[in-house]
Amino acid sequence: MTRISSILRRSIFTGLAGLLAVSAGPAARAQDQTVTPNAVDVAAARDAKRVTFRPSPAHTPAAAARVREASSAAPAGAAPAQSNRIQNPGDLSNNGGALVGHAQSHAIYVLNPAVHCTNSGCWGDPEGFLRDLAGSDFIHITDQYVGRQDDKRYTVGSNATVRFTLPSVPLTDNNMLAVVHAVASRTGRTGYNHIYHVFLPPGTDECFDSTFTQCYSPDNPNSFVFCAYHGSADFQDLGHVLYSVEPYQNVAGCNQAPGSPNGQLADSTNDTLSHELFETITDPDGDAWWNTTNLALFGNEIGDECVFLLFTPTAVYGNPAVFTIGEKRYSVQTEYNNSRHACTVQP
Numbered sequence: 001m002t003r004i005s006s007i008l009r010r011s012i013f014t015g016l017a018g019l020l021a022v023s024a025g026p027a028a029r030a031q032d033q034t035v036t037p038n039a040v041d042v043a044a045a046r047d048a049k050r051v052t053f054r055p056s057p058a059h060t061p062a063a064a065a066r067v068r069e070a071s072s073a074a075p076a077g078a079a080p081a082q083s084n085r086i087q088n089p090g091d092l093s094n095n096g097g098a099l100v101g102h103a104q105s106h107a108i109y110v111l112n113p114a115v116h117c118t119n120s121g122c123w124g125d126p127e128g129f130l131r132d133l134a135g136s137d138f139i140h141i142t143d144q145y146v147g148r149q150d151d152k153r154y155t156v157g158s159n160a161t162v163r164f165t166l167p168s169v170p171l172t173d174n175n176m177l178a179v180v181h182a183v184a185s186r187t188g189r190t191g192y193n194h195i196y197h198v199f200l201p202p203g204t205d206e207c208f209d210s211t212f213t214q215c216y217s218p219d220n221p222n223s224f225v226f227c228a229y230h231g232s233a234d235f236q237d238l239g240h241v242l243y244s245v246e247p248y249q250n251v252a253g254c255n256q257a258p259g260s261p262n263g264q265l266a267d268s269t270n271d272t273l274s275h276e277l278f279e280t281i282t283d284p285d286g287d288a289w290w291n292t293t294n295l296a297l298f299g300n301e302i303g304d305e306c307v308f309l310l311f312t313p314t315a316v317y318g319n320p321a322v323f324t325i326g327e328k329r330y331s332v333q334t335e336y337n338n339s340r341h342a343c344t345v346q347p
Helices: 039-046 061-072 126-134 138-146 173-187 264-282
Strands: 020-024 049-057 103-111 154-164 194-199 226-235 239-246 309-311 316-318 321-325 328-332 335-337 342-344
Touching: 039 173, 049 061, 049 173, 049 264, 103 126, 103 173, 126 138, 126 154, 126 264, 126 321, 126 328, 138 264, 138 335, 154 173, 173 194, 173 226, 173 239, 194 264, 226 264, 239 264, 264 328
Parallel strands: 103 154, 103 194, 194 239
Antiparallel strands: 020 154, 049 226, 226 239, 309 316, 321 328, 335 342
8 A cells, every 4th residue: 555654553542342242253153152342452452562554545636635745755765675686666675574475364344233234235245255366366476575386375264243333433543453452352363374354334434543634534525535454553462463444445436437247346345355465465564565666656565556547527436457366257456566567467
């Protein structure tokens, strides 16, 4: 994602305890096991160290202004780690951070009782997409970055459902961390080999912090600057946790045009999820693979390099490629391939 910010967020929120009820996926539900985030999860989110998040800009004027602001602040003459080789302007540089050589993805579906929403009705089938991706050639674009070539390194693990009463103000990243902490505490799965993907329902605004100035907020254009993001946090009790946040994507500013193979809603979600997963793999903490050599592309990660737009008289849509992933056709953006110096769907 575009390198807008990568800083510790400590905004304190209240009222989360008692608003959320978490139930695990199908296998655990059969055992009637539930978890309710409480003051421990709120405190863990508040005290999380080295919180890093990298946003994927929305297709909005507010996001464009924020990207221009970030680009103007990029340090001049930044040198790549591999300064002794010829580098294409779009190539990513390895800045020495940790990488994700293999991992399980865990879905967290956030539901609001006031909004009727099923998994398929709100997001399509993100876990099905992840399973197809795991066995595809497409995922092997990451081989050159993580130094591995084995198949099915990125599998699908558990899922959870979170039900909540919509608060009067937007959710924040601290809320997301409390939810992730509650689920990760239950599963015991943390570290660089597990990634939690938080899916938000329609009508749910979410911001980086309690200033509410950088948000997913289709109802407030002035603060609508991102569609999704990936991040990481060090919890004092659980250690390192990787996560992404995917608000409802079938809105103007985030979605792709109608007519995609799986429908506008599902493929808009798949497209964003793919973007966040590839970037989590190649840049989990914001200090691994991203562009350091081109001012116009400075800070871009593997997915940012290949976000293309479709301009129509009435809307701006994401303009991904349509190709086969696994055994199914999807409409998903390409990813930047250093070896080919281009955006591709194969290694």
